[in-house]
Amino acid sequence: MMGSVMQPLISALLEGERVGALTATKRLRAEGLSRERIITEGIEIAMAALDEKCTLEQFNLLEIMLVGRALSAVVDFLYPEGSQPPKTKGTVAIASLHGDIHDIGKKIVIMVLAANGYRIIDCGKDCPVDKLVNTAVNEGAMAVMVSGLITSVIPQVRQIKAALEEKGQGNVKVLAGGAALKQVSAHDLQVDYVAQTAFDGFHFLKEKL
Ligand code: B12
Known part of the structure; x- marks a missing residue:
């Protein structure tokens, strides 16, 4: 039954229709559905469908960016002051x-994790290892995530786990x-x-932490 109530939102999100997704979300709120239900029974279902669709072999960047834009609009509408979902599954620092x-x-990683209930601290791009590690420690992060597109960052990646261990936070993934x-x-990157x-x-966060 809930599937049919959520279907317009799920379809609009998967088609990357920002206005349609917002309209569907506003209607659900007007009908009295909680933000949490919209996230768990609408957004998360759409994200799971996207997960199956975007395999390694079949990945359309424009499509996922449009979905991301629609999703951001819905999340911003549900949590207007930049506030994060109430019950977070944990904090993650990323750079x-x-x-x-x-x-x-x-x-895209931020969008996927935020939609699934994680609190994300975005340390941005061109970020020194120190800043990322200090932020993770100060914010009580369960995991540090690093996105690397150029090979020259590899030596920095290798420093992260050791820097966490030095601060007594070797348990942070x-x-x-x-x-x-x-x-x-x-093993080569010295990451988990x-x-x-x-x-x-x-999936790693969900299953291992
Ligand atoms: C777009 C792009 C740019 C854009 C970046 C725009 C932006 N805001 O990001 C611009 C034009 C600015 C740019 C600049 C440069 N680029 Co460029 N760029 C690319 C390109 C074409 C696509 C990258 C991309 O966005 N892919 C799409 C995203 C969605 O894919 P993704 O990052 O892999 O992310 C997915 C997963 O990997 C995962 N993921 C990503 N990070 C993480 C992290 C975690 C923790 C997890 C769980 C998952 C995860 O999530 C995503 C979805 O599943 C690549 C080519 C390529 N094949 O990657 C080159 C590429 C990365 N660039 C390259 C280079 C060399 C440069 C420049 C140095 C070029 C120059 N000579 O000026 C500059 C400056 C780079 C710098 N100092 O950082 C090289 C790197 C070569 C190397 N091996 O070191 C590449 C590989 C191109 C090439 N074949 O030479 N670039």
Whole structure:
């Protein structure tokens, strides 16, 4: 039954229709549905469908960016003051490291995790390892995520786990992703996991933490 109530929102999100998704969300709110239900029974269902659709072999950047834009509009409407969903599943600090200004993949990771209830601290792009690690420690993050598109950031990636350990935070998981890092093993990068896609990273968090 709930599927049919949520269907207009799910369809609009998957088609990347920002206005349609917003209209559907406003209607659901007017009908008295809670923000949490819209997230768990609408947004999360749409994200799961997107997860199945965007395999490694079949990935349409424009499509996922349009979905991301529609999703951001819905999340901004549901949580207007930039407030995060009430019951977060945990905090994650994310960045592209010093010298790397690519951030499209990082934005997608943020979108996937935020839609699934995580609190994300975005340390931005061109971020020094120190800043990322200090932010993670100060914010009580369960995981540090690094998005790397150029191979020259690899030596910095190798410093993250050791820097966390130095601060007594060796239990914080380190995840790497992005075109330059996903070809390297977790062992070589000295991280806990190398994700092939944003959803792959989300699954790791969900299952391992
Ligand atoms: C778009 C792009 C740019 C844009 C970036 C715009 C932006 N705001 O990000 C612009 C034009 C600015 C740019 C600039 C440059 N670029 Co460029 N760029 C690309 C390009 C074409 C696409 C990257 C991209 O956005 N892909 C789409 C996203 C969605 O994919 P993704 O990042 O892999 O993310 C997915 C997953 O990997 C995952 N993911 C990503 N990160 C993480 C992290 C975690 C923790 C998890 C769980 C998952 C995850 O989530 C996403 C969805 O599943 C790539 C080519 C390529 N094949 O990657 C080159 C590329 C990355 N660029 C490259 C280069 C060399 C440059 C420049 C140095 C070029 C120059 N000479 O000026 C500059 C400056 C780079 C710098 N200092 O950072 C090289 C890097 C070579 C290397 N191996 O080091 C590439 C590979 C092109 C090439 N073949 O030479 N670039």
